[in-house]
Amino acid sequence: MTSTRAYASQSATTPLGPHTIERREPGPHDVKIDILYCGVCHSDLHMARGEWHGAKFPCVPGHEIVGTVVAVGSHVREFQPGDRVGVGCMVDSCGECESCKAGNEQYCYAGNTGTYNSHDKHLGGHTFGGYSASITVDEGFVLNIPDNLPLDAAAPLLCAGITLYSPLKHWHAGPGKKVGIIGLGGLGHMGVKIARALGAHVVMLTTSPEKAADAQKLGAHEVILSTDAAQMKAAEKTFDLLMNTVSASHDLNAYTRLLNFDGAHVLLGIPPTPYPPLDVGRMIGNRLTVAASTIGGIRETQEMLDFCAAHHIVSDIETIRMDQVNDAYERMLKGDVKYRFVIDMATLKGA
Ligand SMILES: [Zn+2]
Numbered sequence: 001m002t003s004t005r006a007y008a009s010q011s012a013t014t015p016l017g018p019h020t021i022e023r024r025e026p027g028p029h030d031v032k033i034d035i036l037y038c039g040v041c042h043s044d045l046h047m048a049r050g051e052w053h054g055a056k057f058p059c060v061p062g063h064e065i066v067g068t069v070v071a072v073g074s075h076v077r078e079f080q081p082g083d084r085v086g087v088g089c090m091v092d093s094c095g096e097c098e099s100c101k102a103g104n105e106q107y108c109y110a111g112n113t114g115t116y117n118s119h120d121k122h123l124g125g126h127t128f129g130g131y132s133a134s135i136t137v138d139e140g141f142v143l144n145i146p147d148n149l150p151l152d153a154a155a156p157l158l159c160a161g162i163t164l165y166s167p168l169k170h171w172h173a174g175p176g177k178k179v180g181i182i183g184l185g186g187l188g189h190m191g192v193k194i195a196r197a198l199g200a201h202v203v204m205l206t207t208s209p210e211k212a213a214d215a216q217k218l219g220a221h222e223v224i225l226s227t228d229a230a231q232m233k234a235a236e237k238t239f240d241l242l243m244n245t246v247s248a249s250h251d252l253n254a255y256t257r258l259l260n261f262d263g264a265h266v267l268l269g270i271p272p273t274p275y276p277p278l279d280v281g282r283m284i285g286n287r288l289t290v291a292a293s294t295i296g297g298i299r300e301t302q303e304m305l306d307f308c309a310a311h312h313i314v315s316d317i318e319t320i321r322m323d324q325v326n327d328a329y330e331r332m333l334k335g336d337v338k339y340r341f342v343i344d345m346a347t348l349k350g351a
């Protein structure tokens with residue numbers, strides 16, 4: 001085991017601060033990674049503050065990890081020291097169930113092992129995420145970061161990017177399809193970029209008029225102000241697909257009404273309180289789907305990274321120091337970030 005510098009919250013009510021964790025020595029199939037950058041996801045904030053059921057402390061968040069391989073186990077063939085790699089939301093799964101065999105480790109029947117806050121089968125206790133100097137991960141959960149992607153701005157692809165890419169592919173976003181992205185934040189801005197690159201007609205649906213120009217800069221063909229009843233009425237029955245990135249509870253029917261026959265409205269956030277009831281009559285009458293999705297499998301995550309490299313897609317980021325993360329959480333709650341904070345892990349030393 002190696003004592004490793006990290007940043008953790010010690011309870012639901014304490015801010016994050018310096019902390020030391022243990023990392024395992026690489027086993028035959030492990031890859032040891034020096035972490036260079038780690039994106040800041042809303043999940044980090046919820047878990048660090050004990051807002052989600054089952055939060056364990058100390059909590060070291062972070063599941064948008066990029067860095068450099070420094071050591072590999074004796075059986076590892078795909079990676080070698082010096083490689084630019086990433087780790088997303090999972091570090092393990094059963095490997096044997098139908099989901100795992102199909103490459104959908106995120107839907108493992110036994111539950112995947114989260115990069116943080118899951119049981120650590122190697123060391124006992126729970127897993128610690130990327131707000132740390134290094135991490136040791138099974139090679140099956142390590143991604144290659146293509147050479148032309150800057151590491152810092154690529155970090156958010158590991159959660160925000162794949163969270164949009166997987167459902168956009170699954171529900172066939174592409175040429176001839178009109179795709180709405182609901183909410184312009186960390187997830188939404190990736191949705192606009194990826195849907196555009198897939199060839200779809202992309203519409204940003206936002207409650208904030210001031211976000212219209214930004215959405216167009218990111219690649220949206222159109223912007224609909226969802227608080228404007230006339231604009232929403234005019235858009236009824238025109239969409240093939242909606243990606244809903246809003247994690248607060250709201251009336252889903254207002255958006256489902258925008259779907260044309262056979263359309264799908266995909267929920268990507270988990271609201272802390274239930275949604276109001278669905279208008280099933282409307283859904284039946286148009287064979288509509290209201291669905292939900294989370295991240296993507298490992299194969300698909302690599303496909304997403306390669307797709308982003310080919311289309312020069314990265315996240316729009318603001319780089320912060322490790323000791324700024326508590327302030328960053330407050331700013332995220334106010335929506336004051338364009339569009340993802342990324343921690344420069346070199347600053348962990350002085351933090
Ligand atoms: Zn995340």
Ligand SMILES: [Zn+2]
Pocket residue numbers: 093094095096097098099100101107108109110111
């Ligand atoms: Zn499984």
